[in-house]
Amino acid sequence: MGEPHLFAATVLLATVTVGLVRVLLGTGRVEGLLALQLLGTTAVAVVLLLAQGLELSGLRDLALVLGLLASTVAVAFVRYGGLDSWRDGPKQ
Amino acid sequence: MDLLGWLFIGLGVAFFLSGTVALLRFPDLYTRLHALTKADNLGLGLVASGLALQAGSFAVALKLLLIWLLIMLASASVSHLIARAARAARAAGHGTESGT
Numbered sequence: 558m559g560e561p562h563l564f565a566a567t568v569l570l571a572t573v574t575v576g577l578v579r580v581l582l583g584t585g586r587v588e589g590l591l592a593l594q595l596l597g598t599t600a601v602a603v604v605l606l607l608a609q610g611l612e613l614s615g616l617r618d619l620a621l622v623l624g625l626l627a628s629t630v631a632v633a634f635v636r637y638g639g640l641d642s643w644r645d646g647p648k649q
Numbered sequence: 650m651d652l653l654g655w656l657f658i659g660l661g662v663a664f665f666l667s668g669t670v671a672l673l674r675f676p677d678l679y680t681r682l683h684a685l686t687k688a689d690n691l692g693l694g695l696v697a698s699g700l701a702l703q704a705g706s707f708a709v710a711l712k713l714l715l716i717w718l719l720i721m722l723a724s725a726s727v728s729h730l731i732a733r734a735a736r737a738a739r740a741a742g743h744g745t746e747s748g749t
Contacts, residue, residue, distance in 0.1 A: 561655065562658075565658055565659075565662055565696075568662055568666075569662060569665055572662075572665055572666055572669045573665075573669070575669055575673070576669045576672055576673070579672065579673060587678055587731070587735060588678075588681075590731065591672060591678075591681055591682065591685055591731070592672065594685060594686075594689075594724065594727060594728075595668060595669065595672055595685055595689060598665075598689040598690065598692075598693055598720060598724065599665055599689070601693060601716065601720055602661065602665065602692065602693050602696045602697075605696060605697060605700055605713065605716070606658075606696065606700070609700050609703065609704070614709070617709075617712055617713070617716065620716055621716055621719065624716065624719055624720045624723060625719070625723070627723070628723035628724065628726070628727045631727040631730065631731065632727065632730060635730045635731060635734045
């Protein structure tokens, strides 16, 4: 155990960095939200790999919190005016 | 068991890579959403299974499984929400800034 886990985590971090560059280049808010979802899922995988590689079992709880936060952000974004016409709630 | 775990983790990382490529290359919001949610959850599932195989403890493996299930549930709901909101926005004449 150890090094290979950290290597895999590094590869995932590099991957998600590429995704974040897209947000910086700014193609739109929805794209940013999608990149954030990608970041959320990837961060969970990275933290799980770190938990095993560094043998810190507490990091698995952190993975749970990260996953929950990523989805909460998306719900808040959709509900409170991320997309203009959605601001007043569902139309039905 | 260890080797099989590494195989799973390697495959999972590959799926994350393809998910990012899809986010960068696919033409519009809906295809990106489709690629992102599937590829990422499969990637996470493979990484979690690989780690569970290496964990050597039933409790840890169960926790990894639960984490994966939670993320899948969350990301399925969220992708549905985003797609529905984007569709409503477009129907109302607001651009979603991701037309084409």
